[in-house]
Amino acid sequence: MHLTMLLLAGGLALGVHGLWRPRVGSWSDRWHWALGSFLFPPVLLLTTACALLWMGPHGAMVGRWGGWLSYGLSWLLMGWGAIAGLSQLSTAWQSWRQVRTYRAIALGARQGRLLETDLPFSAQIGFWRSELVISQGLLDMLDPEHLEAVLTHEAGHAHYRDTFWFFWLGWLRRLTAWLPRTEALWQELLALRELRADHWAAQQVDRLALAESLLAVVSAPLHYAEDLCAAFSCSAPPNRLQERIEALLSNTEERQQTSLWQVGLWLGFALLPLMAVPFHH
Known part of the structure; x- marks a missing residue:
């Protein structure tokens, strides 16, 4: 039974990711669909591994070897998760320490860190309370209106x-x-993260200025990993850049859905393996 649970979780994870296709529609609907599809496989695998470790290696439906095999694979999965987490944390810590070495500057009412490079770059870097990092090249390139558009996007x-x-x-x-x-x-x-920030900024600054700023700086290379850095100058395929520009120039109001029932449904199914623990003997 233990090995069957693990194989079923692996099959569902492969199926969800393998069959996923981008959804057409508003960025809000697409966000919930993509986020749920992204979260379900790893959370399902982790909860299944946790349940099997809690129940122990003593499964008998496929013989003794099946229980110990699933037990070992669960430990392997949890170990890989710990290694990936420590690697992620180490990278984040190094990025934060590097950012703290940059000179603090005032940008009107905002505070930021100055990156001494001629390349145009701006990003939020950090954890819960991220810091704005902006390059000297971007400050020299943009006029006050376009700079404000970039700063609002980062906000x-x-x-x-x-x-x-x-x-x-x-x-x-x-x-x-x-x-x-x-x-x-x-x-x-x-x-979708960038589209969401563009939409938020477009409610406060001129859409055209935001689009023009994007075209001016989008070719700049990233200095940090994308999972640790939310950069306005995020490198993206041409179709993604075109999508952002078209969304800004369309000037259509889109109301974000506040309900997360879609993501909650995905996570609810992913937590089902834990319900098997109380009935294990």
């Missing part, structure tokens, strides 16, 4: 705590990098 990332949530999503990405279409799901979430 959108801070508003949604994108660096915090994508730290954990980045950990799950490392944990399930072996699953099909994990990278495609990850890129979809990154694109």
Whole structure:
């Protein structure tokens, strides 16, 4: 029974990622669909492994070897999760220490860190309370109106705590990098993260100025990993850049859905293996 649970969880994880396709519609609907599809496989695998470790290796439906095999595979999965988490934490710590070495500057009412480079760059970097990092090249390139558009976009990332949530999503990405279409799901979430910040900024600054700023700086390379850094100059495929520009120029109001029932439904199914623990003998 234990081995069957693990195989079933692995099959469902492979199926969800393998069959996932981007949904057409508003960025809010697409966000919930992509997020639920991204979260379900790793959470299901982790909860199944936790349940099997709690129940122990003594399964008899497939013989003694089946119980010990599932027990060992569960330990392997949890160990890989711990290694991926420690690697993610180490990278985040190094990035935070590097950011703290940059000179603090005032940008009107905002505070930030100055990156001494001629390349245009801006990003929120950190964990729960991220810091704005902006390059001298970007300050020299943009006029006050376009600079304000970029800073407002970065404030959108801070508003949604994108660096915090994508730290954990980045950990799950490392944990399930072996699953099909994990990278495609990850890129979809990154694109939707930027669309969400663009939408938030467009409610406060001129949409055209925001689009023009995006075209001016989008070719700049990233200095940090995308799961630790929410960058306005995020490198993206041409179709993603075109999607952002079209969304800004369309000037259509889109109301974000506050209900997370779709994501909650995904996670509810992923937690089902834990319900087997009280009935185990």
